[in-house]
Amino acid sequence: MNVVYYRYFKEDIPFHVDDSHHPIVLNPRKCPALESEAGEVVRALEHPIDSPRLKDIVKPGEKIVIVTSDISRPMPSWVALPCVLDELGKAGVRDEDVTVVFGLGSHRKQTEEEKKRLVGEEVYNRVRCIDSDPDDFIHMGTCKNGTSVDIFRTVAEADWRILVGNVEYHYFAGYSGGMKAIMPGVSSRAAIQSNHRNMIKEGAYAGNLEGNPVRDDIEEVYQYCPVDFILNVALDENHHIAYAAAGHHVKAHRKACEFLDSIYKIHIDHPADVVIVSTSGFPKDINLYQAQKSIDNAKHSVKEGGIMVVAAACKEGFGSDVFAKWIMQYDTPDDRIKAIHEHFELGGHKSAALALVEKKCNIYLVTDMEDDLVRKANMTPFHNLQEAVDAAFAKMGKDASCYIIPDGGSTLPMED
The missing domain is CATH 3.40.50.11440 (LarA, N-terminal domain)
Known part of the structure; x- marks a missing residue:
């Protein structure tokens, strides 16, 4: 397919997917034109x-x-x-x-x-x-x-x-x-x-x-x-x-x-093996606390055991001290989900929501965050979008299906 550009913080970064994966772009419908x-x-x-x-x-x-x-x-x-x-x-x-x-x-x-x-x-x-x-x-x-x-x-x-x-x-x-x-x-x-x-x-x-x-x-x-x-x-x-x-x-x-x-509510017939999602850049990717919303929207479009590739600069890191504390305190998604049921804490709720997605699929995060922090959050770090995309298809196989979501913060793909 042709090169696709994703907004990453305040710049555009390119990637492409081989046509053999039959990538489907989940774009919002066109808005009516306004004069002003x-x-x-x-x-x-x-x-x-x-x-x-x-x-x-x-x-x-x-x-x-x-x-x-x-x-x-x-x-x-x-x-x-x-x-x-x-x-x-x-x-x-x-x-x-x-x-x-x-x-x-x-x-x-x-x-x-x-x-x-x-x-x-x-x-x-x-x-x-x-x-x-x-x-x-x-x-x-x-x-x-x-x-x-x-x-x-x-x-x-x-x-x-x-x-x-x-x-x-x-x-x-x-x-x-x-x-x-x-x-x-x-x-x-x-x-x-x-x-x-x-x-x-x-x-x-x-x-x-x-x-x-x-x-x-x-x-x-x-x-x-x-x-x-x-x-x-x-x-x-x-x-x-x-x-x-x-x-x-x-x-x-x-x-x-x-x-x-x-x-923005987009019907899909079935989830895909690989989903490549952008938060649409600043301010939605200013930190992981904000980027999580795009991850949560996109979760509806990825198969159990699939891979979600997320482009999110996260220049402010986790974006919340409490969110960061929960990420650093618990080692696994199961730990964070169990903890939020036992003692709810604002900020910790984001770590539990992220954990629920991680239970469903692997997340490859293309980001400016330090690798160790990304891994501690139970995601795989990348600093180049094309490398992350290629790694996802290498793992999921030559017949892997694919959705491309250019605006994960706004688009809601649903089977119903």
Whole structure:
């Protein structure tokens, strides 16, 4: 076949597969062409789902918080936020009454340059832009399964709460977006851990909302921390806005999920012997903590005992101290899976999710990480994508079947 290029951090790297393996590329369907990303956002804001327009909800002089994504997400806030601020301006809202909060969840704090890059210089200079702080929270209630609704003080004390984010598949919450900007986005560490504990329950998997215990818990948070309006977008393969939905915190989110499925949920007839997957580069391959999501999506397409070749730079290494601790503490996938059932810990949950994939297939990781760390994570290290691909076919044989997944972070291959 022709040479394929995978995004690796911020550059493109090539590889090829011999035609004898009949490689099938699992690409998303083409998104409808848009004249303007900002125009699509404006359309959604002007035609909200099951909600008045934002300009008809908010009132001048009251504190407004807009929660948006941090640097680990591909949300183009620099496109969306100016449109939201313009809509607020139509209600007479002053810039000094607006705060943009980056929902860090359990992620690291950001630099001022990173914040500026996320929202754009104009927004950064117009309104206050801050990271959430999981240690500075107000307790607002308790969900029925015991999750404490502990919300970052600035968000909890706001008069109006607006959520902005992109919708993509999430390996145990079903999808990102919606109320996920609140839980875990701006929640305490203990609250996040309690919510994520549900990931080991039935129904917690990518692409599932019905009876998903993690998503149910997330949306119950609304009863204690109401949200007034959301803007969720779905992105194309170039991380540009392809669709926007605004309005009700659940109904607008579901419309964005429906659009996502129409583009990125790909039917497969059977799993393959070798699956070659890219995270689609930065920021999804900034560390193994983030790259794991692509691995989890791709697991549906690989046979038991097959090989998954993953291109992920992981320049920040594991990306989480707790995740790293669990990788280093336990020697085998079975050890990590057993441990997460015995004592759930946020960060450790990622190591257990990775272990479940490793129980199904071998993972060849093409990465900048040190070889010893990759091996400790029960994966085989490579630093050249073609070498990893060739090694996979050498092991699986001349008749090995193959799927190529250029955007593992967004594509969900499923047999059903």
